[in-house]
């Protein structure tokens with residue numbers, strides 16, 4: 001059993017290692033990633049930048065792991081327990097690094113560098129793995145990693161930090177008494193797209209021959225708006241019309257919507273999803289459009 005003095009000493013080793021890497025982490029990782037935002041599965045700049053950064057520090061890095069071109073893995077240590085530090089680095093379409101996955105990558109790499117140094121100094125058994133996890137903002141990157149066996153080893157802990165505004169932790173009236181993730185409620189969500197298919201016609205000449213897919217999208221959106229007053233205060237439904245037609249004088253034959261249905265638990269999210277689907281399916285029936293779900 002390590003003495004508290006020894007643990008204190010190792011804390012110093014961690015801090016020193018991170019302090020030494022501080023400027024490089026800031027300039028070569030954090031700022032570079034922020035200036036080169038890449039969306040789900042396209043994170044080649046981030047992948048190459050981070051793997052090079054680790055190789056320059058003497059780590060052996062596996063590139064393009066688990067069948068994903070922009071995933072990577074670096075591991076040190078032997079035997080003992082295995083701790084995995086996940087690193088995200090994807091951004092949002094058009095917005096860039098809105099929720100700060102550049103900061104996630106930076107903090108995960110910093111934690112890995114610091115803990116790796118402490119592991120080496122301590123001589124203790126144990127393994128530390130940094131896992132690059134693409135496509136968190138969309139595309140379910142971690143699901144693909146799980147399916148490909150990235151977490152099949154016996155893992156003592158898999159950890160990651162995510163930046164967020166302080167008002168989400170403490171609440172607008174500072175009423176929360178917990179700090180960090182303990183103060184944040186995670187929420188289950190169903191994400192999917194819908195397509196409505198109707199029939200085009202000239203909107204002035206013969207609108208009665210058209211089947212209006214934009215009407216279906218508007219009806220679905222409006223019905224969910226009405227549904228909102230009968231859902232729980234901690235539940236959320238939001239949608240956008242991604243494809244809504246081209247010109248007003250042609251009856252819109254195709255529309256596509258993108259939906260998020262959220263509730264604190266999967267069981268409740270499933271029930272809410274059924275109610276939302278009833279609105280969407282009702283809109284299809286009312287307008288005579290065909291409906292297709294893209295999950």
Ligand SMILES: [Zn+2]
Pocket residue numbers: 099100101136162
């Ligand atoms: Zn995020």
